[in-house]
Amino acid sequence: MARSAIVQVQMGSMGSVRLAAGLAIVTMLAASGCGSSTAPTPTTTGAVPTAAKTAPAHTAAATAVSVHRIGTLPAPVQLPAVASFTTGSALVMGGLDAADGSVDRIVRVDIRGRAADIGRLPTALHDAAAAAVGSSAYFIGGGNAGAGHSSILRVRRDGTTQPAGALPVGASDVEAVAVGGSVYVVGGYTGAVPLRSIFAISPGGRVRAVAEMPYPLRYAAVAAVGGRVLIAGGTTGTTAVRTILSFDPATGRVRRIGSLPFPLTHAAGATLNGRLLVIGGRSDSLTGQHHTILAVDPVTGAVRQAGSLPGALSDAGAASLGNRVLVLGGRDTTGRVHADILSVTAR
Numbered sequence: 581m582a583r584s585a586i587v588q589v590q591m592g593s594m595g596s597v598r599l600a601a602g603l604a605i606v607t608m609l610a611a612s613g614c615g616s617s618t619a620p621t622p623t624t625t626g627a628v629p630t631a632a633k634t635a636p637a638h639t640a641a642a643t644a645v646s647v648h649r650i651g652t653l654p655a656p657v658q659l660p661a662v663a664s665f666t667t668g669s670a671l672v673m674g675g676l677d678a679a680d681g682s683v684d685r686i687v688r689v690d691i692r693g694r695a696a697d698i699g700r701l702p703t704a705l706h707d708a709a710a711a712a713v714g715s716s717a718y719f720i721g722g723g724n725a726g727a728g729h730s731s732i733l734r735v736r737r738d739g740t741t742q743p744a745g746a747l748p749v750g751a752s753d754v755e756a757v758a759v760g761g762s763v764y765v766v767g768g769y770t771g772a773v774p775l776r777s778i779f780a781i782s783p784g785g786r787v788r789a790v791a792e793m794p795y796p797l798r799y800a801a802v803a804a805v806g807g808r809v810l811i812a813g814g815t816t817g818t819t820a821v822r823t824i825l826s827f828d829p830a831t832g833r834v835r836r837i838g839s840l841p842f843p844l845t846h847a848a849g850a851t852l853n854g855r856l857l858v859i860g861g862r863s864d865s866l867t868g869q870h871h872t873i874l875a876v877d878p879v880t881g882a883v884r885q886a887g888s889l890p891g892a893l894s895d896a897g898a899a900s901l902g903n904r905v906l907v908l909g910g911r912d913t914t915g916r917v918h919a920d921i922l923s924v925t926a927r
Contacts, residue, residue, distance in 0.1 A: 643855045643875040644927050645887035647907075651693025651921035657683065657909040658917045661710035661756075662897035663717035663735070670899035671717050671735060672908050676706045678917040682724045686739045689908065691901045693921045699739020705729060709756035711763045713783050718744060718763050720781070723752030728771045732781065745787055751775060753798035755849070757809055759829050764790070764809050766827075767797035774798050774817055778809075778827055778834070791832050793825060801849030801858045803900065805878040810856040812876060813844035820845040820864050824881050838881025840874065848898035850905040853926050854878070857886065859907055862894040869894045869913045873924065889922070 653672065660675035668691040677683050682704035689695045701719065708722030708729075719733040719741070728750035733741045751768035758764075763781040767774065774796035781787050793811070800814030809827040813820065820843035827834045840858065847861025847870075856876040862868045869892035875884050889907070896910030896918075907922040 643853045643857075643884075643886045645852070645857070645873055645875075645924050646927045647873070647887055647889060648923050648925075649890070649920055650906075650923045651689070651695055653689070653695050653909055653919040653921060654685070654687055654697050655683075656917040656919040657685075657897075658895040658911045659706045660897040660909060661708040661719055661722070662899050662908060663710040663712040663719075664899040664901055665712050665715075665717075665737065666902075668901055669737070670901065670906065670908075671710065671712075671737070671739075672897055672899075673710055673717075673719050673735065674701055674705045674708050674722055675897070675909065676895075676917070682706045686735065686741075688737070688739070689899065689906060689921060691904065691906075693906070693923065695921065699735075699741065701733070702741060703729070703731075705752075707752035707754070707769075709754040709765060710735075711756040711758040713758050713761055713763060716783070718756070718781060718783075720756050720763070720765055721747055721751040721754045721768060723769075723771070726771055728752045728769060732787070734783075744783075745781070747779065747787060749775075755800055755802035755811075757802055757804040759804045759807060759809060762829070764804075764827070764829065766802050766809065766811055767793065767800060767814065769798050774815075780829070790829070791827055791834050793827075793834055794836070795821075797821075799845045801844075801847040801856070801861065803849040803851045803856050805851050805856050806854065808878060810849070810876060810878055812849065812856060812858045812874075813840055813847055813861060815845045815864075818864060819843075820862075824876055824883070826878065826881075836881075837878075838876065838883060840883060842870075844870065846894040848896045848907060848910075850898040850924075851900045852903075852905050852924065855886075857898075857905060857924065859898055859905075859924070860889055860893040860896055860910060862892075866915070867913045869911070887924070893918070 657675040684704040686699040705722030734744040754768035875886035893910040897908035
């Protein structure tokens with residue numbers, strides 16, 4: 581496989597961009613962000629430790645959860661970007677509506693499930709990523725009409741937006757989390773090729789490539805747990821994988837720590853009780869949704885079923901809000917797009 585030159589971006593407070601060294605793109609056959617293609621089965625270096633082997637889905641959970649419906653979004657949505665604030669609220673931005681059209685909504689949701697429209701994105705986008713640092717959220721990339729966008733927006737809690745820089749390449753199907761004041765952007769899809777890069781975005785600073793995954797990845801379940809970025813499942817093109825990766829921002833190292841019980845993509849990732857929750861998702865099939873909520877130990881990679889959604893669901897958003905996780909929208913096996921707000925709590 582061929583690789584491009586690496587690119588690094590310097591991002592000022594006015595969003596000016598300067599090229600230096602930093603991004604890796606792997607050339608593969610792939611279709612649009614929601615289409616299909618053939619991709620090789622990924623390989624990773626190093627064997628999975630014995631403690632990291634996956635337990636069957638029916639095994640008792642290390643973190644057992646209860647799920648309750650607590651509210652409704654203003655409209656059904658799938659593939660939104662979600663940023664969680666430490667104040668007990670989240671922003672749900674963009675996504676696809678019930679007719680598979682990109683939307684520009686910015687919705688604020690609080691920990692009790694109350695939701696309200698508070699603003700609009702400059703462009704309707706889906707498959708973007710978002711993460712919050714301090715009082716601002718960052719809305720990153722996204723797709724529309726098969727093209728990936730490179731823009732990074734700063735979104736305040738009142739729904740106002742301003743440019744905050746750009747990725748070196750337009751990308752949808754990305755995920756993002758905040759660790760230690762920086763936002764880490766995982767994988768993605770340019771509209772032609774999937775990406776294996778991990779970028780760090782420093783607020784008011786630069787965008788730089790900090791690591792590469794063993795293979796390109798889209799639609800993974802990603803969350804920050806214990807100062808590391810855990811990356812579970814996803815697709816290498818459109819082929820779902822089982823692998824669980826851990827990225828340590830302090831060392832720049834990416835390593836495999838375990839495997840999911842089954843190949844899984846389009847799942848939501850969130851943090852609860854020091855575990856990564858992998859929520860719902862699906863197989864390679866558009867109608868292969870799962871109802872499972874899996875809990876991943878960030879140290880050993882051990883996986884247990886923690887609970888179940890009320891119904892099989894993929895493409896939902898997830899907000900980690902202290903002692904609970906909100907599951908937002910999503911798509912079921914019939915193709916119906918949901919507006920439910922579900923609360924996931926430990927029991």
